[in-house]
Amino acid sequence: MEKVKISPFQFFSILVLFQFGTTLVVNLGLEAGRDAWIAVLIGTVIGMLIFSLNAYLYTAFPDKLPVEYYRLLLGKYVGSLVGLVYAVLYMFTAARDLVDGGLLVMASAALRETPLLIVNLLMIMAVAYVLHQGLEVLARTATIFLAIMFMIGVFSGIVILFSGIIDLQLLLPVMGEGFQPILESVLKKNIHFPFGELICATAIFPAVNHTKNGVKAGLLAILVTGVILAHVSLITISVLGADITERAVFPLLTMMGKVEISEFIERTQILIVMVLIIGVFFKISLYYYAALISSSILFKIPYRKLIYPYALVILGLSIILARSYSEHLMKGGAYLYTVFPFYSIGLPLLLVIICLIRKAILGRRSGSAPGPGSGPASGS
Amino acid sequence: MRKHQGLTILIMCCCLGLLSGCWDVVELNKRAIVSGIGVDWKEEEKEYLVSFQTVIADEISGKAGRGATPTSVYKASGKSVVEAMRNASRKVPRIISLAHTGLIVISDRVAREGIIDLFDYLDRDSDIRLNAEVLIATQGQTAEDVVSAMTPIGKITAFALEQKIDLTSGQLGENFRIEVDDVIRGLLTPGGGPLVNGVMIEGSAEKASKMETLKNAKVEGLAVISQMAVFKGDRLVSWLNADESRGTVWIRNKMKITPIHLKLLDQGGEISLEVMRSKTRLLADLEDPANPIIHIHVEPNFSIREVNSAIDLRNPATMKLLEDAASREVIRIMELAVRKSKKVNSDILGFGQAVERSDPSAWRKMKNRWDQLFPRVQVKYHVKPVIRNSQMRDRSVLYKIHNQ
Known part of the structure; x- marks a missing residue:
């Protein structure tokens, strides 16, 4: 593995953009209706807890990639198998996000003749190119795009406010249907999407140059994204009402379409398409990178050699995954709360437990209590 | 780098094709x-x-x-x-x-x-x-x-x-x-x-x-x-007719400016007011779930635009009189809208949402029979009118003529 170093701020930027990815534009907390924002906020808190699991493993093994500490904790063969499963999972999710991005771009920009393959090809080429340049370049790109996203966010906020389309009455009553729909939404969606997906951030943890601040940056990224996502869903519902938001394929895009300031500032939806493309780009990049770096350790192949074959695999997968958007969403929804939690919550939890037991045993053996990180690292 | 020059140029040319713009x-x-x-x-x-x-x-x-x-x-x-x-x-x-x-x-x-x-x-x-x-x-x-x-x-x-x-x-x-x-x-x-x-x-x-x-x-x-x-x-x-439309706009809290015409009984004069700003709130009272009561709170601000009467506009008591008359007129207009919407049995006034906001669980039960409930809904009007100004003059010419 090459020695790349990224700063906590760059790490923060990547994570924020990663989480914005598709989440910002698609439906969030469908089941919770007009209380979607509450569901997102609860999801954020749980997301931070899940992230802490990964963060614990990271502080225990600050210089090791996930695959390496899987091997350490689960034994060579089981660990490698788990690493392989994760690599496949990451690649699959990268392909799913590529489809997401492609379909969203096609629908939002009203591309009627352009084949999905071309849209996906352009995206994966851009991602592959950046990854070829290395993680540092991705991180620096992230900081620039974070600034752009920030500007778009501020501008959108101002125009929405001044076009007077917000009707706060549409948000009332709060929790009219009781707490159950919110809970359902949190369990089925908001934990895993996007916060559970941060499992793939473990792949770039070792590159962060400051362990403690890295963890802080990660937690802060989740908090910031969660609050912004809740805010966005709040605004969308207050503009469109819960019913239209629920049926909309891209509520944010539809909402921005309502913006009109004295027949001068209008059609600002294009900004949302931009947000979408930037977000999807980072989402695919991170999954793709996680898959690459895990496989390169597993198979002992330099990761640059894997970039282009993997790009082809992801592109191919993205074409055969789903025939229609509804099929894609249906599969995605099911995958999100059946298969995915096992990998995003189950395995990290197991690893943390093993790690704790291991530390206790090692601590007893050596007679002194090593601090987190120093014990297991010296044991390897 | 030099040996790849040809290849680089070729790749760049290929990329040009992609950059030319939208397929569609x-x-x-x-x-x-x-x-x-x-x-x-x-x-x-x-x-x-x-x-x-x-x-x-x-x-x-x-x-x-x-x-x-x-x-x-x-x-x-x-x-x-x-x-x-x-x-x-x-x-x-x-x-x-x-x-x-x-x-x-x-x-x-x-x-x-x-x-x-x-x-x-x-x-x-x-x-x-x-x-x-x-x-x-x-x-x-x-x-x-x-x-x-x-x-x-x-x-x-x-x-x-x-x-x-x-x-x-x-x-x-x-x-x-x-x-x-x-x-x-x-x-x-x-x-x-x-x-x-x-x-x-x-x-x-x-x-x-x-x-x-x-x-x-x-x-x-x-x-x-x-x-x-x-x-x-x-x-x-x-x-809807003109007044029904106006009442509906008022109840839906979309009222900005509207003229109001008042006939004063005792003096026999007429006065035109104009609403400058108005705020409406709907509150539902569900003490008896079978008979919901809707309270309409309106706070209109008026400005006097035309005075065909000898009343003394410097006297605060006159203002009170006018405010009362204006509030009766506002209620009359809104009543027309309510009567119409009950007659066609269509909740265009947002009463259902008002009920939902004040008691979501009760609303869930009555949502499906709102059709039957709506025509029987009682409506209470609470108008708090304020006459802000009388434009550039206070007393009218008629007042001067009468008091000479």
């Missing part, structure tokens, strides 16, 4: 920009007759104009709007582009048959934006007449009508902007329906569509905004 590009000179859509019903064929008001850019920019009308109307029929649009391709030399549609006119006939299919299309379509204004053509007139009408100020009728709505909602208060998403939210109201602005041709519809009408100072046909149409579910059931 349609140049402006291949597009017919539609500013307004009119939807009528063809009885014999049982089909929609859709009229597209297309903008003729040459006539608007002026230089290349032939002195023809700035807009042209293409008609086509079909079972759906999309089908009509495709059928229109036989007539229009360019791709019909709906992205700039600002106005959708639906004929009274279509509205009475139900608009849910139409609005699914308008909601779903990626070109038409939710900001498009919706209007219903008055009984006996067609939507086609409306989109074909010429407009003296401005060039494109559809955009002129949009401005008329904004203006009249701000100046008269018998209408307010209703966009596609407002209609959809209306369709989803339990026991209610959307409320849509009306439009009619004043004068001759025939002459309104001709360029000649613009050559006269007295236009012979003009598209004007009329009262609002009430829907029950997705069907038009009734039209």
Whole structure:
């Protein structure tokens, strides 16, 4: 593995953009209706807890990639198998996000003749190119795009406010249907999407140059994204009402379409398409990178050699995954709360437990209590 | 690097092909920009007759104009709007582009048959934006007449009508902007329906569509905004009259400016007030779940505009008198709206939402029988009027004459 170093701020930027990815534009907390924002906020808190699991493993093994500490904790063969499963999972999710991005771009920009393959090809080429340049370049790109996203966010906020389309009455009553729909939404969606997906951030943890601040940056990224996502869903519902938001394929895009300031500032939806493309780009990049770096350790192949074959695999997968958007969403929804939690919550939890037991045993053996990180690292 | 030079150039050339732009590009000179859509019903064929008001850019920019009308109307029929649009391709030399549609006119006939299919299309379509204004053509007139009408100020009728709505909602208060998403939210109201602005041709519809009408100072046909149409579910059931419209606007808290005329009993004078600003809140009282009571709290601010009476406007007691009279008038107007909406049994006033806001769990139980409950809802009015000013004078000339 090459020695790349990224700063906590760059790490923060990547994570924020990663989480914005598709989440910002698609439906969030469908089941919770007009209380979607509450569901997102609860999801954020749980997301931070899940992230802490990964963060614990990271502080225990600050210089090791996930695959390496899987091997350490689960034994060579089981660990490698788990690493392989994760690599496949990451690649699959990268392909799913590529489809997401492609379909969203096609629908939002009203591309009627352009084949999905071309849209996906352009995206994966851009991602592959950046990854070829290395993680540092991705991180620096992230900081620039974070600034752009920030500007778009501020501008959108101002125009929405001044076009007077917000009707706060549409948000009332709060929790009219009781707490159950919110809970359902949190369990089925908001934990895993996007916060559970941060499992793939473990792949770039070792590159962060400051362990403690890295963890802080990660937690802060989740908090910031969660609050912004809740805010966005709040605004969308207050503009469109819960019913239209629920049926909309891209509520944010539809909402921005309502913006009109004295027949001068209008059609600002294009900004949302931009947000979408930037977000999807980072989402695919991170999954793709996680898959690459895990496989390169597993198979002992330099990761640059894997970039282009993997790009082809992801592109191919993205074409055969789903025939229609509804099929894609249906599969995605099911995958999100059946298969995915096992990998995003189950395995990290197991690893943390093993790690704790291991530390206790090692601590007893050596007679002194090593601090987190120093014990297991010296044991390897 | 040098040995890869040829390869690099080759790759860059390939990339150029990708960077040239959109696969789906349609140049402006291949597009017919539609500013307004009119939807009528063809009885014999049982089909929609859709009229597209297309903008003729040459006539608007002026230089290349032939002195023809700035807009042209293409008609086509079909079972759906999309089908009509495709059928229109036989007539229009360019791709019909709906992205700039600002106005959708639906004929009274279509509205009475139900608009849910139409609005699914308008909601779903990626070109038409939710900001498009919706209007219903008055009984006996067609939507086609409306989109074909010429407009003296401005060039494109559809955009002129949009401005008329904004203006009249701000100046008269018998209408307010209703966009596609407002209609959809209306369709989803339990026991209610959307409320849509009306439009009619004043004068001759025939002459309104001709360029000649613009050559006269007295236009012979003009598209004007009329009262609002009430829907029950997705069907038009009734039209409001002026006061009912005003009451509805008031209860929906969309009132900006409206004139109010008061007849004073004891002095026999008349006074015109104007509402400068008004705020309405609906509160539901559900102590007896079988008989919900709606409290309407209105806080209008008035300004005195015209005094045909000898009352002393310097005297605070007179102001109190006027405020009381004004509040009775406001209640009268709102009562008319409530009576009408109860009569057609359509909750266009947002009472259901008021109940939902104050007690969500009770609302869930009564939501399905809101149809039966709504006509029996009791309404209590609480008006807190304030007369802010009397413009540039206080006492009137009449006062001076009487007290000399």
